[in-house]
Amino acid sequence: MKIYLRILTYAQPIRRLVPFYFLAIILTVVFGLINFSMLIPLLDILFSSADITEAIRMIEKPTFFWSVKYLKDLFQYYFMYVIATEGRVKALYFVCFVIIISVLLTNIFRYLAEIIVAEVRTKIVYNLRMKLFDNVSQLHLAYFINHPPGNIISRITSDVQEIEYVIVDLLRVLFKEPVTITGFFVVMYHISSKLTILSLGFLPVAGLIIAYILGKLRENAVQTQASIARLVSILQEALSGMRIIKAFVARPYIMNRFKEENGQYAQENLLMEVRKSMAPPMSEFLGVGVVTFLIAYEGAKILMGQADLTPSTFFTYIICFSQALVPIKSISRSFTSIQRGRVAGKRIFELIDTPSEITNQPTALPIHSFEKEICFKDVTFFYQHQQTLKNVNLTIRKGMKIAIVGPSGGGKSTIVNLLARFYDATTGEITIDGMPVKTCNIYALRKLMGMVTQENILLHDTVYNNIAFGRPEADEASVMAAAEIAHAHQFIMELPQQYQTIVGERGNKLSGGQAQRLGIARAVLGNPPILILDEATSDLDSASEQLVQGALEQYMKDITAIIISHRLSTIRHADEILVIDQGEIVARGTHEALMAQAGLYTNLTNIQAIE
Ligand SMILES: Nc1ncnc2c1ncn2[C@@H]1O[C@H](COP(=O)(O)OP(=O)(O)OP(=O)(O)O)[C@@H](O)[C@H]1O
Ligand SMILES: [Mg+2]
Numbered sequence: 001m002k003i004y005l006r007i008l009t010y011a012q013p014i015r016r017l018v019p020f021y022f023l024a025i026i027l028t029v030v031f032g033l034i035n036f037s038m039l040i041p042l043l044d045i046l047f048s049s050a051d052i053t054e055a056i057r058m059i060e061k062p063t064f065f066w067s068v069k070y071l072k073d074l075f076q077y078y079f080m081y082v083i084a085t086e087g088r089v090k091a092l093y094f095v096c097f098v099i100i101i102s103v104l105l106t107n108i109f110r111y112l113a114e115i116i117v118a119e120v121r122t123k124i125v126y127n128l129r130m131k132l133f134d135n136v137s138q139l140h141l142a143y144f145i146n147h148p149p150g151n152i153i154s155r156i157t158s159d160v161q162e163i164e165y166v167i168v169d170l171l172r173v174l175f176k177e178p179v180t181i182t183g184f185f186v187v188m189y190h191i192s193s194k195l196t197i198l199s200l201g202f203l204p205v206a207g208l209i210i211a212y213i214l215g216k217l218r219e220n221a222v223q224t225q226a227s228i229a230r231l232v233s234i235l236q237e238a239l240s241g242m243r244i245i246k247a248f249v250a251r252p253y254i255m256n257r258f259k260e261e262n263g264q265y266a267q268e269n270l271l272m273e274v275r276k277s278m279a280p281p282m283s284e285f286l287g288v289g290v291v292t293f294l295i296a297y298e299g300a301k302i303l304m305g306q307a308d309l310t311p312s313t314f315f316t317y318i319i320c321f322s323q324a325l326v327p328i329k330s331i332s333r334s335f336t337s338i339q340r341g342r343v344a345g346k347r348i349f350e351l352i353d354t355p356s357e358i359t360n361q362p363t364a365l366p367i368h369s370f371e372k373e374i375c376f377k378d379v380t381f382f383y384q385h386q387q388t389l390k391n392v393n394l395t396i397r398k399g400m401k402i403a404i405v406g407p408s409g410g411g412k413s414t415i416v417n418l419l420a421r422f423y424d425a426t427t428g429e430i431t432i433d434g435m436p437v438k439t440c441n442i443y444a445l446r447k448l449m450g451m452v453t454q455e456n457i458l459l460h461d462t463v464y465n466n467i468a469f470g471r472p473e474a475d476e477a478s479v480m481a482a483a484e485i486a487h488a489h490q491f492i493m494e495l496p497q498q499y500q501t502i503v504g505e506r507g508n509k510l511s512g513g514q515a516q517r518l519g520i521a522r523a524v525l526g527n528p529p530i531l532i533l534d535e536a537t538s539d540l541d542s543a544s545e546q547l548v549q550g551a552l553e554q555y556m557k558d559i560t561a562i563i564i565s566h567r568l569s570t571i572r573h574a575d576e577i578l579v580i581d582q583g584e585i586v587a588r589g590t591h592e593a594l595m596a597q598a599g600l601y602t603n604l605t606n607i608q609a610i611e
Contacts, residue, residue, distance in 0.1 A: 003345040004170060007163060010127040011120045021120075024113035025176045029183045031106040036320055037072070037187060038099050041079050043312035046092075072190070113176070121167040125160055131352055132156045140358040141422045142383075150233025155351050158228050159344035166341030169334040177327035184324035191317045192309055195298060199290050199321065206286055210332065213279050217336050220272035221343040227265040229347075234258050240506070272336060279332035287325035291318060358421055364441040370448050370529040370560065372433045373397045374419065379428035381414060381583075388414050389583045392428070398529075401561045403571035405604060406580035412564045413454055415580070416532050419562075420446055450523035452536035454564075456515050458506060463492055464499040466518055471526040478525060485555050486520035487548045512539035520548065524555060531561040537570060545569070566604075577601070 011018075062073035075098075083091040136152055144152075189196045238245060238254045245254055298314055301307040309317065376394040380387065389411050396402050404412045418425050421437055430437045437445060458466050467482060468474045474482075479499070483489040491514055495501040503509055503518070510518070516539045523531060533552075537545045549570060565571050572591040579587040579594070579601050587599055594601040 003342055003349065004174075006349065007124060007128075007167075007341075007345050008120075010124045010131070012123070012127065014119055014123050017116050017119060021113055021116040021171070022175065024109045024116065025179055028106050028109040028113060029176075029180050031102040031109065032180070033183045033187055034102040035099055035106065036184075036316065036323060037075075038095055038102075039316045039319060040312055041075075042092075042095050043315060047312065069190070117168055117171055120171070121164060124167060125164045128160050128163060128348060129156060132160070132348065135352050135354065138356050139354060140356045141417075142357065143354065148233040148237075150231070150236050151229045152351065153236065154225075154229040154232045155347050158232075159225065159347050162225070162337075162340050162344035163348065166337045166344075169337045170341065173331050173334050173338060177331050180327045181324055184320050188317060188320050188324070191313055191320070192298075194308075195294055195317065198297075199294060202286065202290050206283065206328075209282055209286075210279075210335070213275060213282075213332075214335055214339060216275050217272065217339040218343065220268055220275065221336075221340045223268040224265060224272060225340070225343050225347060227261060227268055231258070231261045231265060234261055276336040279335050280329055283329050283332040284325070287322070287328060291321055291325075294318065294321065358424060358442065360442055361439060363439070365435065365439060366444045367432065367435065367440045367448065368444065370398060370432065374530075374560075375429075375431045376415070376418075377429045377431070379418065379425045379430060381411075381418060381423065382426045383414075383423075387583060389418075389425075392583075392585060394578070394585070396560060396562065398560055399558065400576065401556060401563065401574045403574035403577045404562065404564045404580055405566065405571060405577060406586075406600065410580040411583040412580055413534055414583075416451070416534060416562060416564065420449055420451060420532070448528055449530045449532055450526070450528035451532045452516075452519045452523045452534060454534040456512075456519045456539075458503050458510070458515055458518060460502065460505050462497075462500045462502055463495065463518065466503055467521045467525060470522065474525055479521075482521040482525040483518075485524050485551050486517040487544065487551055488514070488517035488521050491517070513541065513544060516540060517544075517548065520552070524552075527559075529559055531556060531559055533561065534564045535566070536563075538566070568604075579604075 061077050062070055064070060079091060079094070082094045133156060136156070185196060185200075234254070234257050238258070245251060295318060298307060298309065298317075302309070302311060302314060307314070374394075374396040376392045379389055379392040381389040392415065394402075394415075404415060406412055414423075417423050418430055419437070421442055424438060432440065432445070432448075459469065461469070464476075464479060467479050480489060483492055492498055492501075501509075503515070516536065520533075520536055523533070523536075537548055540548060545567075546569075553573070563571060563574060571577055575590070576588060577591060577594055578585050579599070581600055587594060587597070587601055
């Protein structure tokens with residue numbers, strides 16, 4: 001229940017509609033009940049032959065009092081009045097007129113209530129998705145490494161959809177149906193308190209059955225929704241890895257995984273349907289059981305002439321009772337969706353409530369420029385339990401070009417990941433101009449850096465937007481200038497729509513080298529004072545690399561750069577070269593100094609020399 005109350009808070013801006021919804025529902029129910037109460041006079045006119053003129057003389061206009069009884073008496077008064085003055089046929093017309101008017105009003109108010117529900121529902125779905133994506137997009141990187149995308153996607157799509165479906169059911173079950181049922185029972189109580197109390201005796205039995213079914217359905221809902229998340233994961237992985245699946249003829253493997261999960265989902269869903277189908281027949285059987293009991297009990301009395309009720313009132317009572325069963329059945333039919341919605345809500349709020357591990361401290365300082373130096377002081381870092389960096393000490397003064405080399409898995413990318421605060425150092429401290437990066441505003445810090453990440457990531461968008469997407473303030477001239485530096489302008493102009501060409505999912509309409517040059521253009525756009533290149537030219541052929549290299553060197557003259565590369569040509573002119581092995585800086589110095597000592601660096605360069 002708590003979850004549903006929380007979901008309803010997401011209707012926020014249209015909360016003011018809620019009282020109108022309640023009002024509309026109450027009026028729908030009241031006019032609906034008036035229809036049914038019309039049955040008694042209707043039956044009386046049509047079937048009673050007794051002379052009622054005597055009775056009419058006795059009736060007086062009731063004095064006003066706020067109660068159902070007053071309304072009943074008032075109607076009775078006018079009804080009798082019409083019979084006395086105009087005759088039975090006119091009275092019949094009168095009753096029919098009242099019925100038409102109240103049916104019209106019932107339906108108008110029902111329509112209004114439905115419109116309000118639609119608005120509330122649309123708003124909730126919109127707000128939930130916004131909130132989910134808002135939180136997901138600010139979560140720390142490690143979250144995405146540890147949680148498969150399918151898990152996140154299914155929460156934002158199918159779980160929110162469950163909520164969308166359930167809102168209607170929920171408002172019905174929480175409010176409309178209880179009001180309807182209560183209304184019917186009030187009318188029934190007015191007709192016969194004895195029979196009504198008698199029939200309520202069956203409630204506990206129904207309650208027990210309902211509780212049992214609800215418990216079972218919840219288990220199913222948890223399983224099916226988790227299963228959908230895994231299914232989306234497999235699908236997502238398969239679609240983005242189609243190239244590799246085809247290359248390795250791995251279709252049977254991925255088909256099998258999909259089949260297994262799809263089968264599990266089908267099985268859970270079937271079980272859920274089976275259990276769900278139990279509820280309506282049970283409630284119907286129980287309800288009709290009570291009705292037949294009442295008919296047998298009270299009907300017998302009527303036949304024996306011992307009843308307190310007239311046949312027409314009794315008949316109306318039974319009709320009211322069976323009408324009260326309709327909302328009861330509809331509640332029992334909603335069990336499944338309500339349980340599914342609860343589980344979906346739980347999954348949604350789990351994601352909304354996940355805090356980012358990398359956050360701006362409340363006192364975070366904005367940082368607008370880089371003036372002096374970047375320092376790593378005794379930095380160690382663990383990915384979960386695996387130590388990746390050990391006591392890294394490093395000073396990068398403004399304007400320096402630092403190169404990082406070393407064997408694969410040594411920890412090169414990790415160093416720049418820490419600097420950009422994709423992760424926080426486990427111990428030690430990283431400062432920029434003396435300010436610990438942990439105390440800087442993250443976004444301001446990252447704006448100081450232009451970064452070409454090792455895994456080149458492009459979005460399914462135009463070339464232009466892919467270059468400019470981090471700096472929406474950039475104008476066309478600067479985007480083109482950035483493309484020139486990356487030696488991308490020429491090939492871009494040869495594309496079908498030049499800068500407006502869509503690069504395809506993850507840039508797969510471009511060659512690896514072309515995509516990489518867009519990555520470089522993106523990093524240099526806006527002239528950030530710190531440039532980080534993680535294997536930024538690894539996909540280029542030697543000739544292109546030399547061109548890009550030349551342009552970049554020119555560009556980097558006045559800025560600070562950290563260059564990770566395996567290629568000697570890229571790093572040999574750096575002010576300092578760091579050799580990283582197994583998370584430690586094992587050697588450092590200029591190219592010449594490092595060449596002078598035997599070690600990892602000379603080994604690496606020797607291999608390249610042979611190549
Ligand atoms: N998200 C992660 N979770 C756990 N371990 C990781 C993660 N990312 C990297 N590692 C581990 O950290 C170590 C250093 O990785 P890093 O990416 O810094 O290496 P690298 O020097 O950049 O290698 P390469 O030259 O291949 O790019 C590796 O052993 C790797 O397995
Ligand atoms: Mg790396």
